[in-house]
Amino acid sequence: MMNRIFDSLIAFGNAHLMQASHNKLAIIACNSKSTKFLYPSMDGTSRSYHNRPGQYDMFAKVDSDVRHGLGELILNDMTDNDSTKSDSLLGGAMARALSYIHRVQRELSLSHQLKPRVLVVSGSCDSALQYMTFMNVFFTAQKENVVIDCCMMDTDSGLLQQGCDITGGQYLHIPSVAGLLEYLLWVFLPSPSCRSKIVLPPPTKVDYRAACFCHHKLVDIGWVCSVCLSIFCKFSIMCTTCNTEFKLNRPAIVPAKSKKRARIE
Amino acid sequence: MADEDETKEYRWESGYEKTWEAIKEDDDGLLESNVADLVARAKRKRAALKDTGAIQLGMMRHLFVVVDASACMFLQDLKPTRFLCVLKLLEVFVHEFFDLNPISQLGILTTKMKRSEQITVLAGNQKKHIEALQQLKDLSCEGEPSLQNSLERAMNGLKNMPAYSSREILVLFGSLTTCDPGDIQKTIKSLKDNNIRVSIIGLAAEVRICQEIAKKTGGTYNVLIDDHHLKELILNQVQPPAVAGSMEASLVKMGFPGGSPIVNDGTSDSSADHAPAYCLCHIESETSSLMGPNGYNCPQCGSRYCELPVECKQCGLTLVSAPHLARSYHHLFPIKPFIERAQVRETTHCFACAKLFVEAETNVYECENCNQIVCLDCDLFIRETLHTCPGCASDPVTAQMKTN
Numbered sequence: 001m002m003n004r005i006f007d008s009l010i011a012f013g014n015a016h017l018m019q020a021s022h023n024k025l026a027i028i029a030c031n032s033k034s035t036k037f038l039y040p041s042m043d044g045t046s047r048s049y050h051n052r053p054g055q056y057d058m059f060a061k062v063d064s065d066v067r068h069g070l071g072e073l074i075l076n077d078m079t080d081n082d083s084t085k086s087d088s089l090l091g092g093a094m095a096r097a098l099s100y101i102h103r104v105q106r107e108l109s110l111s112h113q114l115k116p117r118v119l120v121v122s123g124s125c126d127s128a129l130q131y132m133t134f135m136n137v138f139f140t141a142q143k144e145n146v147v148i149d150c151c152m153m154d155t156d157s158g159l160l161q162q163g164c165d166i167t168g169g170q171y172l173h174i175p176s177v178a179g180l181l182e183y184l185l186w187v188f189l190p191s192p193s194c195r196s197k198i199v200l201p202p203p204t205k206v207d208y209r210a211a212c213f214c215h216h217k218l219v220d221i222g223w224v225c226s227v228c229l230s231i232f233c234k235f236s237i238m239c240t241t242c243n244t245e246f247k248l249n250r251p252a253i254v255p256a257k258s259k260k261r262a263r264i265e
Numbered sequence: 266m267a268d269e270d271e272t273k274e275y276r277w278e279s280g281y282e283k284t285w286e287a288i289k290e291d292d293d294g295l296l297e298s299n300v301a302d303l304v305a306r307a308k309r310k311r312a313a314l315k316d317t318g319a320i321q322l323g324m325m326r327h328l329f330v331v332v333d334a335s336a337c338m339f340l341q342d343l344k345p346t347r348f349l350c351v352l353k354l355l356e357v358f359v360h361e362f363f364d365l366n367p368i369s370q371l372g373i374l375t376t377k378m379k380r381s382e383q384i385t386v387l388a389g390n391q392k393k394h395i396e397a398l399q400q401l402k403d404l405s406c407e408g409e410p411s412l413q414n415s416l417e418r419a420m421n422g423l424k425n426m427p428a429y430s431s432r433e434i435l436v437l438f439g440s441l442t443t444c445d446p447g448d449i450q451k452t453i454k455s456l457k458d459n460n461i462r463v464s465i466i467g468l469a470a471e472v473r474i475c476q477e478i479a480k481k482t483g484g485t486y487n488v489l490i491d492d493h494h495l496k497e498l499i500l501n502q503v504q505p506p507a508v509a510g511s512m513e514a515s516l517v518k519m520g521f522p523g524g525s526p527i528v529n530d531g532t533s534d535s536s537a538d539h540a541p542a543y544c545l546c547h548i549e550s551e552t553s554s555l556m557g558p559n560g561y562n563c564p565q566c567g568s569r570y571c572e573l574p575v576e577c578k579q580c581g582l583t584l585v586s587a588p589h590l591a592r593s594y595h596h597l598f599p600i601k602p603f604i605e606r607a608q609v610r611e612t613t614h615c616f617a618c619a620k621l622f623v624e625a626e627t628n629v630y631e632c633e634n635c636n637q638i639v640c641l642d643c644d645l646f647i648r649e650t651l652h653t654c655p656g657c658a659s660d661p662v663t664a665q666m667k668t669n
Binding site: 132137226 | 324429515516519521523565588595613618639642647650651652653660664
């Protein structure tokens with residue numbers, strides 16, 4: 001099953017490279033232990049690529065690098081017995097992707113403009129503890145005009161939905177993993193500029209309610225600390241994040257005006 | 266050009282600066298590496314100066330911008346005229362301001378003919394301000410400005426704002442004189458009593474009363490050198506200022522509309538939320554827009570609005586969405602500056618952008634928490650735009666949020 005998913009991803013990457021000669025590709029993988037650049041590989045060792053006769057060299061390179069990198073990543077995960085439990089480090093992977101885009105844009109800025117986009121293929125659910133990282137990544141992407149698309153297998157992710165909405169990308173929750181390649185090629189291969197001409201799955205309405213810091217449940221009306229902007233569901237005397245005491249907003253007690261008697265002189 | 270420190274040393278009072286001595290040739294007689302080094306140092310210095318550490322910052326800001334529209338603004342020392350140059354930069358400022366401070370409010374005043382006029386009221390809507398600024402281009406600049414009148418007017422607008430917000434006035438002053446009806450010291454005193462911070466940007470030369478106002482109210486006073494410097498000075502005001510400590514903190518009630526999303530299988534949700542309704546933001550204009558299911562409903566009173574953030578006209582509740590608040594969170598968790606190191610043999614690539622380190626790059630930067638190495642450009646990118654260290658985010662121990 002995993003093999004099929006990797007095959008689909010490599011095929012999708014190669015399809016993107018095939019679209020135009022100046023298209024560029026980078027693949028980053030992450031799990032709960034680390035993140036890794038699969039392509040372009042940071043190894044420095046040049047491996048010999050077995051390319052079939054007639055196959056474009058770069059496709060063979062992508063194929064070989066990705067499989068090798070994934071193998072290393074999975075092996076590292078299994079041998080490392082560190083007991084720190086964490087969610088999948090998607091935020092870190094996206095941050096590295098944005099830095100890479102920034103670097104490539106800078107190197108090419110004199111010749112021509114890139115139209116960068118990031119496709120996140122994931123099956124993990126939301127990690128509340130990485131909220132800050134995700135939000136920073138989304139706002140940076142919005143600022144740098146990077147479109148973030150998301151292809152979710154298995155579960156839904158509210159955070160990634162918000163990210164796709166903020167940056168103007170496409171969010172898709174796949175009903176069956178067997179058809180992964182088909183969904184990728186249909187929805188995510190066209191660039192954002194021509195998406196308006198294609199019939200795509202309808203946008204999902206994003207839930208923009210905030211989660212309160214005390215119970216992590218979504219609130220409609222909340223109390224916001226004016227110093228650190230943390231959200232609470234109930235009025236309280238002290239903010240737990242920044243430890244400031246709050247002034248109770250009592251209406252000003254106006255002393256009863258004593259009636260002034262006009263002095264008749 | 267005035268210095269900002271207390272000793273007030275002017276440039277002509279200090280000794281000669283022999284700037285040519287900073288440039289040296291290296292062994293081959295080439296200047297290139299030296300120039301690149303200087304450029305890199307300048308970049309880092311600028312980025313490092315902005316790192317203020319975790320001081321209390323005023324997040325909810327109510328800012329009045331006072332634009333001098335007197336006769337001297339038609340001078341052409343800033344192209345095309347001072348007035349047009351300032352208006353253009355203010356449009357950029359408004360955009361960046363609402364980008365970085367989404368729950369703040371802005372108002373615009375002008376001063377000319379010894380009076381001050383209000384162009385826009387304090388509002389959180391970006392488009393109205395930008396439209397008003399564009400219409401101001403046709404305004405004729407005449408007469409003399411009045412500092413006191415404009416400050417009094419701004420103060421009247423800010424007096425009634427809640428105590429937990431940061432009250433500020435930004436004055437773009439191009440004249441060397443001011444024509445005031447009364448004693449400006451009284452105005453300064455009441456500004457101070459109301460905790461209003463006044464920052465002034467002078468377009469001509471240093472004026473003593475401006476220096477005094479800025480100093481007494483806790484703001485800054487700068488005089489520009491050229492139009493790039495003016496842009497830098499104006500954009501410096503976009504960052505939330507550090508609070509002097511006299512600001513009262515309180516819990517503000519806010520609403521988060523955009524609640525229950527439409528379920529994907531086509532059945533509509535509670536009918537009130539998604540039925541077409543007239544929105545309250547356009548109800549006073551002649552073409553009131555009838556919204557489909559795409560608006561936001563105030564959770565307290567149910568009125569419909571097209572965009573957030575907005576203050577509900579019906580019940581007074583401030584409506585925001587969670588990303589608006591999250592935009593300001595990065596100020597509260599600043600990244601510690603990276604340590605500069607000479608190139609290390611083991612790491613061949615920058616962690617963030619996978620760039621190969623070449624011999625010419627002498628310095629690489631290391632994060633204290635995760636010990637990952639990044640190059641200079643990634644360091645600047647992380648510090649100015651990303652606000653998260655990719656190394657810390659890629660490490661299971663440090664990726665968890667510190668506040669929880």
